[in-house]
Amino acid sequence: MKPPDPSPADVFDPLRPRLLRIAYRMLGIVAEAEDVVQEAYLRWHQTDRDAVRDAEAVLVRTVTRLCLDVLKSARVRREEYVGTWLPEPIIETVEGDDLTLTLMMALERLSPLERAAFLLHDVFGMDFEQVAKAIDRDPAACRQLASRARAHVQEARPRFPVTEAKGHELASAFHAASRSGDTHALQALLAQDVILYSDGGGKAKAVLNPIYGQEKIVRMLEAFVRRTGVNSSQLVYEGTIDGLPAFVTLEADGTLQTTALGIEDGRIVALYITRNPDKLMGIRRAVGGEPS
Structure with missing residues (x-):
């Protein structure tokens, strides 16, 4: 007997922490990141999952595009923000993710597409073919976006860090x-x-x-x-x-x-x-x- 197909939650839940990290790094606000991931979950329910070969790639693409939509309105909100805007502070640290608050501040000066290309490739380890599908640009354009972002981030990295x-x-x-x-x-x-x-x-x-x-x-x-x-x-x-x-x-x-x-x-x-x-x-x- 064929085993039952996994439920939407069975596939989605193991990926939720990674999707939340991507959304938080994109948006800098935990509640907005959670809203984006929940919206991606609802859309996953409505997807023809039998036609999906790589669930993670599809979900990362969904979350990334939702974040890009949020960032368009976030730019306006941050221009109207009273005083300095800082990313929401979080205590959780992610192994292998060295994107500190200082570097997130550097990302704030980038365009949403530059930010997405850099995060997906340099921080979350996706190749440029995957990044291209996620942000709907060709791989060569994604390389340029990530390169420009990387230059900004390198300027913000401490030259003589401490232990x-x-x-x-x-x-x-x-x-x-x-x-x-x-x-x-x-x-x-x-x-x-x-x-x-x-x-x-x-x-x-x-x-x-x-x-x-x-x-x-x-x-x-x-x-x-x-x-x-x-x-x-x-x-x-x-x-x-x-x-x-x-x-x-x-x-x-x-x-x-x-x-x-x-x-x-x-x-x-x-x-x-x-x-x-x-x-x-x-x-x-x-x-x-x-x-x-």
């Missing part, structure tokens, strides 16, 4: 110095050309534009301590967020906040602070809003 242990040591030291107002420690930790990005989305207090330079950032942190008091926040997580050394704090005003650090040659070159509560629901579920 994971050293990165977490620096993150812990920065947390202590920034909450105690230790000027000398902050100056020793921050590179001269450090940049601070803060995302409140108009829903939590945050600086609207990036702050450039060690001196300005140190002054800002000193003012923060004078206003809130020493050690006014509570640490709820230390570890990795989007591939970067990071920590999560519960601030004196009740706001949950993530701080991720870009580090190069032993100094902090970028600070990514997310305070928008809409982007922190996953973090709240992962680490809780109360101190450990």
Whole structure:
């Protein structure tokens, strides 16, 4: 007797984690990625699956094209966004995926097709024939798209990265110095050309534009301590967020906040602070809003 054909879920569910990773890397927002993957699942139900030779290729193509549609409207939304837009922070790390938050920020400057070609080929290991089918372009065009994207990403990669242990040591030291107002420690930790990005989305207090330079950032942190008091926040997580050394704090005003650090040659070159509560629901579920 012929065994029963696998159900749509039997085929789809093992691929869901990969599809979610692709969608998140494309969109930078977990909820939007989940919506796209769910829509792909619904479409998979309506597909003539007997005619499908490679389910994964079909589903990756579906998810990619749905993401490209979302990105068209996302561009408009991000132009209207209050302050700096940062990708939604996630704690989960994916083995073999070295696309950090810093590199995702570099991808934000690319066209949607460049972003798709780079992610599918360089990050998720698809050949250019597969990429071409996914984004409806010929393989030669996909090579050019990925090449342009790769140049942007290479510029953003640290030339002198630090070890994971050293990165977490620096993150812990920065947390202590920034909450105690230790000027000398902050100056020793921050590179001269450090940049601070803060995302409140108009829903939590945050600086609207990036702050450039060690001196300005140190002054800002000193003012923060004078206003809130020493050690006014509570640490709820230390570890990795989007591939970067990071920590999560519960601030004196009740706001949950993530701080991720870009580090190069032993100094902090970028600070990514997310305070928008809409982007922190996953973090709240992962680490809780109360101190450990």
